[in-house]
Amino acid sequence: MVDGKQRCKACDGSGILADQEGWQYRCSVCNGDGIYNQSDAATTSRVMDVDENNRLLD
Numbered sequence: 722m723v724d725g726k727q728r729c730k731a732c733d734g735s736g737i738l739a740d741q742e743g744w745q746y747r748c749s750v751c752n753g754d755g756i757y758n759q760s761d762a763a764t765t766s767r768v769m770d771v772d773e774n775n776r777l778l779d
């Protein structure tokens with residue numbers, strides 16, 4: 722999925738963040754694509770500021 726590009730460090734290229742309760746969130750750093758790019762960098766500071774709207778319901 723992530724090949725030769727800069728992998729997102731927040732989600733380790735998966736595009737998904739999960740908490741200890743099993744909730745999964747779209748990574749707000751890379752917008753869920755697992756690739757960190759300059760346009761994503763502007764949102765890096767919000768990586769831990771995920772609200773319910775970003776939850777992915779299974």
Ligand SMILES: [Zn+2]
Nearest residue numbers: 729732748751
């Ligand atoms: Zn990410």
